[in-house]
Amino acid sequence: MLLEDFKVLENKRVNGNYFLMKLSSQNLAEKCKAGQFFMLKMKNEITILRRPISIHNVDKQNGVIEFYYEVKGRGTIEMADKQEGDLINLQGPL
Template sequence: MFLEDCKILENYQVSENYYLMKIESNKASQHSKAGQFFMLKVKNEIRILRRPISLHFVDKDKNILEFYYEVKGGGTKEFSSLEAGEVINIQGPLGKGFKTDVSGKKCVVIGGGMGIAPTKLLINDLKKNNEVIFIAGGRDKNAIEILKNLDLEGVRTYITTDD
């Protein structure tokens, strides 16, 4: 686990209340895997607790971590206002993560709502040596806009929304 100040590369709105933040991480990116999460620190000192955010994707070659999050309260609202070039402090990776060192299997990945967040890296890791079926769900069209950010080539995909 690392405490690291990271430069924000991108932080943009995917759809209503949903954002994708990409940061440069020289340490934590090299030790991160699918299913782990990070504790992100807000700058407003009134909010002393860090916010747990699932790891969406890691590019170890470019030292990039991606976080997909929904604005729910003051902390995530603050995250949504951060811009490229600003610095954010992260703590992690935390959690055991998923076991992805399998091959020749039929793997079913299911993610709904914010549970879609860790599926990008999971699918990427699994599809190298396995057949992957992905079932994604959300409240409405806005909740599944992030799927455009996933590489689902060769993955049998089923999408459902509550509406």
């Protein structure tokens, strides 16, 4: 299990309140398996608890981890605001 900051490559609205976030992580992508998830921590004082988000897809060749999520509360609202180049702290895979 790893605890580290990762760079947002892309975070786009797919449809309605659903978003697809892609993070860069060559070393970690190679270790991910179907059914695993990460605990994501936003960098602010409002959202204290990490958010469990399951892996949507892993591109091991390019070192990209994808998360498909629905915006429902404060944590995922903040996730949806993340832009390319921003950092997100991940704990996992679990």
